[in-house]
Amino acid sequence: MKLITEVNGKKYDVDISPNMRLIDFLREELGLTGTKEGCGEGECGACTIIIDGVAVNSCMMLAHQIRAKKVYTIESLETDGELDQLQKSFIAKGAVQCGFCTPGMLMSAKALLMRDPDPSGDEIKKALEGNLCRCTGYNKIIDAVQHAAEEIKGA
Amino acid sequence: MQLMTPDSLVMLNSCLDHATEDTLFISGGTDMILKFREEGFGTSQVIDLSGLSELKYITETENEVCIGALTTLSTLVYSDVLKAHAPMLSCAADQVGSTQIRNAATIGGNVANSFAGADLIPPLFALNAQVDTLGKKGVKRSIPVRDFVTGNRKNMLEAGEVICQVRFEKKRGAQFFGKIGSRSRVTISKLNMASFVQVENGKIMSAEVAFGALGASAFLSEGAQTCLVGQSVNEIDFDKLSAALIQQVDDAIPTRKSRIYKRDAVVSLADGLLKSVRSECEV
Numbered sequence: 001m002k003l004i005t006e007v008n009g010k011k012y013d014v015d016i017s018p019n020m021r022l023i024d025f026l027r028e029e030l031g032l033t034g035t036k037e038g039c040g041e042g043e044c045g046a047c048t049i050i051i052d053g054v055a056v057n058s059c060m061m062l063a064h065q066i067r068a069k070k071v072y073t074i075e076s077l078e079t080d081g082e083l084d085q086l087q088k089s090f091i092a093k094g095a096v097q098c099g100f101c102t103p104g105m106l107m108s109a110k111a112l113l114m115r116d117p118d119p120s121g122d123e124i125k126k127a128l129e130g131n132l133c134r135c136t137g138y139n140k141i142i143d144a145v146q147h148a149a150e151e152i153k154g155a
Numbered sequence: 156m157q158l159m160t161p162d163s164l165v166m167l168n169s170c171l172d173h174a175t176e177d178t179l180f181i182s183g184g185t186d187m188i189l190k191f192r193e194e195g196f197g198t199s200q201v202i203d204l205s206g207l208s209e210l211k212y213i214t215e216t217e218n219e220v221c222i223g224a225l226t227t228l229s230t231l232v233y234s235d236v237l238k239a240h241a242p243m244l245s246c247a248a249d250q251v252g253s254t255q256i257r258n259a260a261t262i263g264g265n266v267a268n269s270f271a272g273a274d275l276i277p278p279l280f281a282l283n284a285q286v287d288t289l290g291k292k293g294v295k296r297s298i299p300v301r302d303f304v305t306g307n308r309k310n311m312l313e314a315g316e317v318i319c320q321v322r323f324e325k326k327r328g329a330q331f332f333g334k335i336g337s338r339s340r341v342t343i344s345k346l347n348m349a350s351f352v353q354v355e356n357g358k359i360m361s362a363e364v365a366f367g368a369l370g371a372s373a374f375l376s377e378g379a380q381t382c383l384v385g386q387s388v389n390e391i392d393f394d395k396l397s398a399a400l401i402q403q404v405d406d407a408i409p410t411r412k413s414r415i416y417k418r419d420a421v422v423s424l425a426d427g428l429l430k431s432v433r434s435e436c437e438v
Contacts, residue, residue: 018156018158018201019191019196021188040192041189041192042255042256043341045253048255054229055255055258056255056258056259057256060183060184060185060188061184061188061259062158062188065181065203065205067160067206108254108255129254129340129341130252130253130255131253
């Protein structure tokens with residue numbers, strides 16, 4: 001079944017199975033393996049991507065549901081070898097341990113900063129409430145998002 | 156699996172005419188993908204409604220608020236129309252799942268799934284909302300939500316029939332939605348309650364109090380209504396209201412083990428209801 005879509009600014013016209021999930025399309029068909037699958041049922045947020053400006057779980061959608069939409073994955077954050085400010089802040093604040101949740105955390109945080117460049121601590125917590133991390137205890141992740149917002153504001 | 160992807164109502168009409176008893180519908184996917192994971196896709200026919208931008212809206216007329224079935228829960232949360240006319244619906248939407256879930260899940264999906272613990276159904280009961288549907292051969296129906304939901308994951312939708320819109324009358328009144336789950340956020344309701352109370356000259360004229368996750372489907376509490384209607388707001392007895400709600404729990408789930416927990420939990424909902432009514436009177 002034909003799918004025409006745009007992922008990370010690149011247009012695709014592909015023929016894929018109607019029952020393929022979006023995360024499988026991204027990882028297996030497009031080779032965008034930065035997006036992770038954790039629980040596969042919308043609890044952990046490791047598979048978070050941005051569709052038309054909002055964060056969604058790519059494990060909870062069919063690939064065909066992105067027809068005529070603009071999709072951004074973790075791979076889109078780096079531009080010409082330079083990391084996004086959020087990625088820099090995650091490194092600076094030690095917000096990454098095992099790293100499995102990090103792509104999802106970053107995409108949820110990215111969607112938040114796109115909508116609200118100056119979020120409060122509570123707003124950051126709410127934006128990340130669908131992303132589980134079993135290593136960091138969350139404080140450093142929240143610090144990193146705050147740090148990124150401040151750096152972007154000061155730039 | 157056969158997937159149909161109508162991107163307009165005209166195309167949807169044609170898809171519905173081909174639908175069978177086994178045809179499944181998907182919009183946000185947050186319930187259906189789980190079902191597919193558990194049961195497999197098989198040879199089912201699936202109609203994907205997510206491309207129907209004609210059904211993504213919140214509008215108001217002089218007397219009514221109308222919400223397109225494909226409106227996401229996040230849209231409900233941030234809607235100024237709902238903040239003005241149905242704050243309890245915004246509040247309920249805000250407490251469903253996570254940000255990612257609310258960005259995908261739709262009001263039509265929440266109602267059509269008719270889960271006993273669904274968070275949008277009690278507010279729609281309290282608002283006495285209507286569910287507008289579209290079926291085969293363009294047949295349209297308008298069903299009160301209180302009749303539409305008939306059990307846990309059961310409703311009046313027939314084969315090849317979808318929800319197009321949910322609408323309710325604009326009325327002034329105190330609104331409250333409260334939810335109790337196993338944690339404060341990203342949780343499935345163990346008990347939820349929505350109330351719409353109309354007050355005139357300090358006296359309660361009507362009280363529509365709906366419970367969810369208390370038995371197979373949402374229902375209106377007659378006990379709460381009897382306890383509240385006719386009372387002066389200043390003289391509402393919190394203990395009597397709590398007792399009426401506890402009795403409602405006992406009546407609804409007399410043999411469930413969760414009854415003991417819910418008898419306690421419902422008292423905090425009584426507190427929220429009462430505060431909403433008192434605050435309405437202060438305005």
